[in-house]
Amino acid sequence: xxxxxxxxxxxxxxxxxxxxxxxxxxxxxxxxxxxxxxxxxxxxxxxxxxxxxxxxxxxxxxxxxxxxxxxxxxxxxxxxxxxxxxxxxxxxxxxxxxxxxx
Amino acid sequence: xxxxxxxxxxxxxxxxxxxxxxxxxxxxxxxxxxxxxxxxxxxxxxxxxxxxxxxxxxxxxxxxxxxxxxxxxxxxxxxxxxxxxxxxxxxxxxxxxxxxxxxxxxxxxxxxxxxxxxxxxxxxxxxxxxxxxxxxxxxxxxxxxxxxxxxxxxxxxxxxxxxxxxxxxxxxxxxxxxxxxxxxxxxxxxxxxxxxxxxxxxxxxxxxxxxxxxxxxxxxxxxxxxxxxxxxxxxxxxxxxxxxxxxxxxxxxxxxxxxxxxxxxxxxxxxxxxxxxxxxxxxxxxxxxxxxxxxxxxxxxxxxxxxxxxxxxxxxxxxxxxxxxxxxxxxxxxxxxxxxxxxxxxxxxxxxxxxxxxxxxxxxxxxxxxxxxxxxxxxxxxxxxxxxxxxxxxxxxxxxxxxxxxxxxxxxxxxxxxxxxxxxx
Numbered sequence: 001x002x003x004x005x006x007x008x009x010x011x012x013x014x015x016x017x018x019x020x021x022x023x024x025x026x027x028x029x030x031x032x033x034x035x036x037x038x039x040x041x042x043x044x045x046x047x048x049x050x051x052x053x054x055x056x057x058x059x060x061x062x063x064x065x066x067x068x069x070x071x072x073x074x075x076x077x078x079x080x081x082x083x084x085x086x087x088x089x090x091x092x093x094x095x096x097x098x099x100x101x102x
Numbered sequence: 103x104x105x106x107x108x109x110x111x112x113x114x115x116x117x118x119x120x121x122x123x124x125x126x127x128x129x130x131x132x133x134x135x136x137x138x139x140x141x142x143x144x145x146x147x148x149x150x151x152x153x154x155x156x157x158x159x160x161x162x163x164x165x166x167x168x169x170x171x172x173x174x175x176x177x178x179x180x181x182x183x184x185x186x187x188x189x190x191x192x193x194x195x196x197x198x199x200x201x202x203x204x205x206x207x208x209x210x211x212x213x214x215x216x217x218x219x220x221x222x223x224x225x226x227x228x229x230x231x232x233x234x235x236x237x238x239x240x241x242x243x244x245x246x247x248x249x250x251x252x253x254x255x256x257x258x259x260x261x262x263x264x265x266x267x268x269x270x271x272x273x274x275x276x277x278x279x280x281x282x283x284x285x286x287x288x289x290x291x292x293x294x295x296x297x298x299x300x301x302x303x304x305x306x307x308x309x310x311x312x313x314x315x316x317x318x319x320x321x322x323x324x325x326x327x328x329x330x331x332x333x334x335x336x337x338x339x340x341x342x343x344x345x346x347x348x349x350x351x352x353x354x355x356x357x358x359x360x361x362x363x364x365x366x367x368x369x370x371x372x373x374x375x376x377x378x379x380x381x382x383x384x385x386x387x388x389x390x391x392x393x394x395x396x397x398x399x400x401x402x403x404x405x406x407x408x409x410x411x412x413x414x415x416x417x418x419x420x421x422x423x424x425x426x427x428x429x430x431x432x433x434x435x436x437x438x439x440x441x442x443x444x445x446x447x448x449x450x451x452x453x454x455x456x457x458x459x460x461x462x463x464x465x466x467x468x469x470x471x472x473x474x475x476x477x478x479x480x481x482x483x484x485x486x487x488x489x490x491x492x493x494x495x496x497x498x499x500x501x502x503x504x505x506x507x508x509x510x511x512x513x514x515x516x517x518x519x520x521x522x523x524x525x526x527x
Contacts, residue, residue, distance in 0.1 A: 060405075060407075062268070062269075063268070063304075063334055064268060064378065064379075065378060068378065074334070074336070074348050075336075075348060077348075078334075078348040078349050082349060083332060083349060084306065084332045087306070087332075
């Protein structure tokens with residue numbers, strides 16, 4: 001389905017995750033963050049860039065991996081993106097929701 | 103059979119690490135497929151016993167006895183396969199060697215890794231603390247399930263918390279089944295009103311797949327089981343008997359039944375072959391190791407995004423057998439494994455659900471294994487499904503481990519008789 005974010009037409013799935021990363025830009029990220037009541041600080045952006053980079057390198061993301069990344073520890077990850085940090089942060093980053101391993 | 107004659111006179115070695123569900127099935131498949139004159143098959147496992155792991159679920163409720171789920175490893179290793187009962191110290195994948203405990207070495211031409219996964223409670227602060235096996239239990243080990251049985255036999259009630267630490271875990275439906283069976287168990291003891299059951303999960307809902315989550319959450323609500331989702335545990339607080347998550351949420355318990363972090367075998371860490379959870383990076387359609395061409399990985403030991411379940415190992419084993427033969431004959435591997443899993447879910451009161459899914463398709467409603475006939479119903483509670491689950495123990499010991507093909511059930515998923523609405527990525 002399609003929606004309008006930051007004045008752009010964006011393809012998203014039913015959970016609100018971007019389905020085409022090329023449509024993402026920082027304004028889109030900020031708009032998604034605002035919907036989750038998050039104002040993005042430089043610390044947020046460091047984590048978001050890290051997640052995008054991992055995704056580009058086809059690394060399967062998990063809270064554990066983020067916690068061991070050296071970029072952010074789990075406690076701070078929760079403070080930055082409260083409640084469900086990995087789900088919220090990947091949505092803002094414009095990358096798919098991590099496949100919850102089955 | 104080998105389609106190409108071996109030109110060398112020297113015997114070649116195929117080594118299987120791990121004689122659990124996956125390794126034992128492979129030994130039974132390959133002993134019929136490889137030419138005895140050319141290939142020696144060896145399987146290594148230091149343990150004495152083979153456990154029917156799905157039976158751990160039933161042990162705490164006195165539905166199964168220990169005798170139902172424990173046999174010796176030997177009785178399932180076929181004639182013609184050498185069993186070495188020694189600790190695996192390290193794999194040296196660059197020199198095609200295994201170092202065994204006691205300084206022995208084992209060389210291989212083809213290696214199959216089937217060392218499984220196990221719980222690692224020490225990964226979570228306070229989990230293996232002073233309350234371990236007093237009020238904090240697991241049921242993913244024989245000892246844990248037995249200790250829990252003894253606790254539940256005369257427990258007077260209170261807050262029962264069923265908890266998943268992090269994904270992936272073996273048999274992701276088992277904790278849900280535990281919740282359903284606990285509901286039944288306390289009803290039959292006429293004390294359901296004295297027990298508050300809460301299901302705590304790091305996922306956003308009851309299961310990993312939306313369609314099945316809907317059906318399962320309905321069942322949880324019906325049975326009066328509370329669900330606490332998106333809970334990422336930071337520690338078990340032994341003193342105040344509560345779970346604390348990174349976001350500051352707490353869940354109090356009188357009895358905690360937790361599924362600790364699952365990890366692959368430490369031998370992968372020692373050998374530098376595992377990821378951060380000691381799972382071996384594996385090609386998800388061929389089951390070949392990403393790093394080493396003559397190493398194949400089967401069952402829970404791999405990092406493929408399929409369920410860690412015996413049914414998956416069973417479907418994998420059929421495809422891997424063919425790929426091993428292809429590899430030996432220098433033929434291209436078949437990219438055939440589709441992540442097929444097939445699980446019964448006990449829902450209590452003598453009923454069960456059956457789900458069937460793969461990498462791309464969610465569990466759906468329908469009939470199994472025959473389209474339109476069944477007799478098993480997918481995603482619908484039925485008594486027949488429950489009998490299917492109980493019958494499965496017999497099938498496991500007598501058919502599955504021996505690598506006999508199960509009639510009407512194919513390794514890749516069949517789409518007939520199933521009611522698809524959409525596919526997932």
